[in-house]
Amino acid sequence: MFRKLLTIEEAKQVLEQSFSPKPVGVEHVQLSEALDRVLAEDVVAAMDVPPFNRAAVDGYAVRAADTFGADEDSPVILKLCGHVSVGESPSVVVEKGTAAEIATGAPLPQGADAVIMMEYSIQREGDLFIYSPVSRGENVMKAGSDIRKGETVLKRGQTLSSREVGMLAALGLTKVGVYKRPKVAIVSTGAEIVEPGKPLPPGKIYDINAYSLSAAVRECGGEPILLGTVPDEADQLKAALNKALSLADVIVTSGGVSVGPTDVIPRVLNALGQPGVIVYGIASKPGKPTTIAIVEGKPVFSLPGHPASSLLMFYLFARPVVYSMTGRREESPLMLRAVAASKMFSARGRRTFVTVNLTRDKSGRLIASPVPLGLSGAITTLARADGFIEIPESQQFINAGDEVVVRLFQPTSYVALLTE
């Protein structure tokens, strides 16, 4: 077991070399449940949409050639031969010299190749007076003009919005193959941790991480499995991790890591299988004790116990993995430029993350004000922060007024900041 703290980039590289995130399988869901899911297959149209030539306006189905030369002074006169309603299969045939009344959306009857708008014609005693010619195909929605049979209309990897769901419905589909959501088991460790809702004995605190992390798992498209709290004790931890490995595709633990000889988690992880621990401590602040292992081909992220540190490390390491396992292309981090509101110091030799709150000054510039994590890695702090700034290992501080790049926690705050 190596003890050298890796840099953030080294740790990411080791993780990438040891684990390639891939979707974990395919399931078929109802169209009404397909929103925001990721297509696991190309969708090829098995039919034309619309399936037949349709009238695009209310009017008369005609043979375009019959109308040539019609004008306001010398109308063409056609015999009315019938009527086509929406939704019916027309029995009437439009022979040369005839026209059939037709409603918007109704199928063009046999023989007809255009529709004259109601406005350009007059009906009188079974005759139709046409005052303007139409060309072939005019006012006709051609079969297959929206979707052509055999066309690939949606591609594997696309996320389904309301618009793509509409396309699937147009093809008459009721189910669609999407990638399964990766399952992420969440284990909280520590003798002091009590589940919310239970009485709180002296010396104990409520479990924050299980809930904040499982919400963070959902936010990136995973399905959290809450496995409760286990003490920092090898046998119980081993049992909990074995259960997690049997139920989930990714495991996240929090607490019980501190990069020291008494650490139980790395020992248990190494005992569970090869390669075991691949990252044992990171040269970052916060997040130093972060430990990453691969066991049974599954990534295990052992995050610090402090709520803000564990959530921050989740964003940096676990979120990109879970996100990719949903079948989507890699996520672009949400970055905004801002101006530092005050001087911010780094921890010597460690990548330092400063959580910041963003506001606009009078001139509209975005101002990043540090929200210190404090001793407790306070969850309230994090809830007040919009994102974080990185200070490189080589840099001692950021000065007030310096331009900084802020990485945002969520698209919603990103959008809110840009549109406000």
Place this chain on the structure above:
Amino acid sequence: MFRKLLTIEEAKQVLEQSFSPKPVGVEHVQLSEALDRVLAEDVVAAMDVPPFNRAAVDGYAVRAADTFGADEDSPVILKLCGHVSVGESPSVVVEKGTAAEIATGAPLPQGADAVIMMEYSIQREGDLFIYSPVSRGENVMKAGSDIRKGETVLKRGQTLSSREVGMLAALGLTKVGVYKRPKVAIVSTGAEIVEPGKPLPPGKIYDINAYSLSAAVRECGGEPILLGTVPDEADQLKAALNKALSLADVIVTSGGVSVGPTDVIPRVLNALGQPGVIVYGIASKPGKPTTIAIVEGKPVFSLPGHPASSLLMFYLFARPVVYSMTGRREESPLMLRAVAASKMFSARGRRTFVTVNLTRDKSGRLIASPVPLGLSGAITTLARADGFIEIPESQQFINAGDEVVVRLFQPTSYVALLTE
């Protein structure tokens, strides 16, 4: 029933005067289901977090005054009086001249007011040699330093992200009061409409709108209720609308409106109750037949049958209403500046919406290329579009190269375009 087509702004104004969107009620959900919900109540902390003074480091709990004057040459020597583990209620009391070993996160024992880091002390035969002084409160996470009892930690109207969920867990809460999702009934009308999954007889087409609109309802935080398809016939339509009014807070119909004397929907809506139809046709393209009514105090949006038109009109009129009914502040439209790729014409005297696809040119400029809706108001078209441009009534066209403002359909495409 008035026939004058309203402008988009007039229609919005009439709607605002007739209906004030408000949350429809409160429900209490489990913390694990609270993500993305909107708080219906201020959350006031019923306890301190942490609930007691905690050691922030591994070390020794001391009385700070005992350590004053300690330095590397003349250490202070204290008697070890015990040990405090994480999660226990300490029985030891730190009297003057004594120190207790303590683990990170363990409760500070009575008498102690600071923690000496392990690194600055040496333990030898029951004595502790201290080489550096600490001040009161040093390395101590004070009770209430994260959240103070009585503090309002979250405000009504806040949307809960992973960070806010963590705060609720910190307080030991298992349930939280959130606004109910507004229920939106969706009715498709038209004799030609068949539900996906069923066989498609000649002359019929599959129902697109029920699925694209219900996904659009979910996208803005509502809960869709699919009520199926009804023919354009007064009695059946009336029955369907009555059912919709009994089940939902908002009603959306599609198809069966064309602003003409044969229109069934406006007549049925007016017969159902006062004020009935408030907007009967809009001077826009597409979307002209859009009809809005208020019946039993609930808004009814009767949208065109063409899939793209109905989705566009949903975005413009229904989405802001449903969004506000979720309890969130009004949504800021997502706007981006781009350059028109080609000339785009407007429909004379009507607000024209041109759906566009956004790409970047070599110099990084955003280029808006029109995706024409075509005769069919094609759903495929809409799926290819990122957003839309408005051309005012007074303007005949937009020239290629003109700067345009594109309103985007979704935050995700907004983020993707800005981060790519």
